[in-house]
Amino acid sequence: MSFIEKSLHTNFVWDAFDHSYLGRRKRRSSGFIDINCPMCVLQGEGADTRYRCGLKSDLGALGVNCFNCGFKARWSRGWMLSKKMKDFLAASGVPDVELALISSKAALLKRSSTAFGATPIVEPPCYYPEAALPDDAKSIDEWANEGCTDPDFIAVAEYLFSRGEAVAAWESYCWSPSPKDGMNRRLILPFTFGGKNVGYTARAIDSAIEPRYIGRKPPDFLFNNEVLVKRTRKYVVVVEGAFDALAIDGVALLGSTLTSKQAAWLRHSGQTVIVMPDRDEAGSKLIDAALKYGWRVAFPSVKGDKRWWEADVKDAAEAARRYGKLWTVLSLIESSTADPTVIAVKRSMCR
Numbered sequence: 001m002s003f004i005e006k007s008l009h010t011n012f013v014w015d016a017f018d019h020s021y022l023g024r025r026k027r028r029s030s031g032f033i034d035i036n037c038p039m040c041v042l043q044g045e046g047a048d049t050r051y052r053c054g055l056k057s058d059l060g061a062l063g064v065n066c067f068n069c070g071f072k073a074r075w076s077r078g079w080m081l082s083k084k085m086k087d088f089l090a091a092s093g094v095p096d097v098e099l100a101l102i103s104s105k106a107a108l109l110k111r112s113s114t115a116f117g118a119t120p121i122v123e124p125p126c127y128y129p130e131a132a133l134p135d136d137a138k139s140i141d142e143w144a145n146e147g148c149t150d151p152d153f154i155a156v157a158e159y160l161f162s163r164g165e166a167v168a169a170w171e172s173y174c175w176s177p178s179p180k181d182g183m184n185r186r187l188i189l190p191f192t193f194g195g196k197n198v199g200y201t202a203r204a205i206d207s208a209i210e211p212r213y214i215g216r217k218p219p220d221f222l223f224n225n226e227v228l229v230k231r232t233r234k235y236v237v238v239v240e241g242a243f244d245a246l247a248i249d250g251v252a253l254l255g256s257t258l259t260s261k262q263a264a265w266l267r268h269s270g271q272t273v274i275v276m277p278d279r280d281e282a283g284s285k286l287i288d289a290a291l292k293y294g295w296r297v298a299f300p301s302v303k304g305d306k307r308w309w310e311a312d313v314k315d316a317a318e319a320a321r322r323y324g325k326l327w328t329v330l331s332l333i334e335s336s337t338a339d340p341t342v343i344a345v346k347r348s349m350c351r
């Protein structure tokens with residue numbers, strides 16, 4: 001992969017700051033990172049001890065704004081590295097040699113963008129409109145606390161517990177007694193973003209009901225996206241299905257196609273991405289996406305030095321039901337690799 005291609009999926013200016021700055025950081029759910037401003041003293045102010053410098057990084061930009069000394073700097077893909085940004089990076093601990101290197105990279109990228117046309121910067125989703133759940137839907141816990149004895153509710157609850165403890169532990173499942181679209185025979189999984197409901201999927205518990213899933217999914221949505229703002233997390237596992245995501249506290253694409261906005265959202269989290277594809281043709285597309293972005297791919301079912309899952313275990317939800325959540329998460333981390341050659345070999349073994 002060429003430098004230009006790599007630069008579309010990395011932020012080398014942020015990376016330089018990230019591994020050089022040794023001070024403490026406070027991460028906000030909005031994506032901002034607060035630090036003690038390294039520029040305050042250089043600007044003639046007293047040393048900042050109240051984390052008044054805010055940083056915002058995305059796939060192709062880095063912004064800095066101190067509310068104490070008023071220092072501001074910004075770099076965006078296709079721009080030269082400004083003197084202010086260089087000063088900030090130097091004050092943050094970036095060595096002179098590395099600073100010269102990233103300045104050269106920024107200049108090369110600017111010339112390439114001018115010659116071939118600038119590539120639009122892809123931002124993660126920042127807003128979804130609120131959306132209602134199906135008629136008369138309430139949480140499973142609410143129905144249970146009210147002593148609901150509707151046979152359909154009992155059947156849905158039994159189906160939920162049959163999926164295993166790791167899946168059933170989620171507190172947001174809902175049920176509706178409405179017969180419209182067979183909703184009374186479906187388990188409802190709300191989609192949330194920023195504390196608001198923005199859609200849902202409803203899974204039929206009877207094999208005869210088609211389609212198996214119905215609902216309303218926002219564009220570029222990641223199910224269980226709340227885990228992406230857990231700043232103590234090192235890894236995030238990306239799966240296709242919602243139940244698999246809940247079983248391991250990962251995120252689900254709700255399909256096998258990864259959009260550019262979803263990819264930006266994942267990278268913006270700052271967590272190491274591990275892809276767990278289904279073992280079918282659709283899952284192969286997810287491996288292609290992982291290779292494109294340099295992410296890790298988990299192969300817990302492939303024979304080798306250690307085969308973590310038995311051959312009949314097809315997904316993370318079943319693995320968690322059989323082995324437990326912690327073991328399943330460990331198996332995904334330990335069996336993952338970002339080496340393209342190893343991925344190609346293990347991929348061929350899955351066919």
